[in-house]
Amino acid sequence: MYQVMMIEDDDHAADDLTALIKRYGAERKIEFSVTRHATAIPLIKSHRSYDLVFMDIDLPGINGMEAAELLRTYDPTVPLIFVTNLAQYAVHGYQVDALDFIVKPVSYYHFSMRMDKAMRAIARNRREHVTVTTRGGVRVVPCAEIVYVETQAHDLIYRLVGDKGDEPLRVRGSLSALEEELGGAFLRISSGCIVNMDHIRAMQSGTLLMDNGDTLYASRAKKKAALETFADYLGGSI
Known part of the structure; x- marks a missing residue:
């Protein structure tokens, strides 16, 4: 709210x-x-x-x-x-x-x-950071270091800058709630994934190349809006 x-x-x-x-x-x-x-x-x-x-x-x-x-x-x-x-x-x-x-x-x-x-x-x-509770305790994650977040079962999987090859951060949570909390540069590309637009290297026809090397795909329902939002973001009007 x-x-x-x-x-x-x-x-x-x-x-x-x-x-x-x-x-x-x-x-x-x-x-x-x-x-x-x-x-x-x-x-x-x-x-x-x-x-x-x-x-x-x-x-x-x-x-x-x-x-x-x-x-x-x-x-x-x-x-x-x-x-x-x-x-x-x-x-x-x-x-x-x-x-x-x-x-x-x-x-x-x-x-x-x-x-x-x-x-x-x-x-x-x-907020410039999100606080997540893991099995090892509370962890503060800078929003700028979040490349994207996806869901697996009932868990949120955080893909962070520099964690290629490492075990990703996994926590229980709601993707919709996280999307509202993050806002700003974050974009929902499917029912199970939100991305940080600052980490998109290229986006074409719903295929996203992230700057950590991962390739993601916007769902058919989200593709048009995602393309328009990213184009606006690049233009500085979002």
């Missing part, structure tokens, strides 16, 4: 943005909890942490840019997306380290691209 804060004083715009978030979540099988306020005061006063913030610029009282400056005093990393009809001010968003901006009216195409980018940022903020 991802916590989203929306600062938007226009009810219709807030409803439209909420619908876009729900559509994106339904398509990606991601759960979002959206908290909406018409002014920035609750965000500033609460100092509560969120996974993602959508901010209008033209707000009553404290405007979105001023609110973003205050937000950054206690949360320097939360992805911030400005949603505004004041396009001429959007460039100033980079002064408060805004992730991106969307100009109203918002189309789903442009929204989904920004959300893909936001989800990568959220993944980086949430």
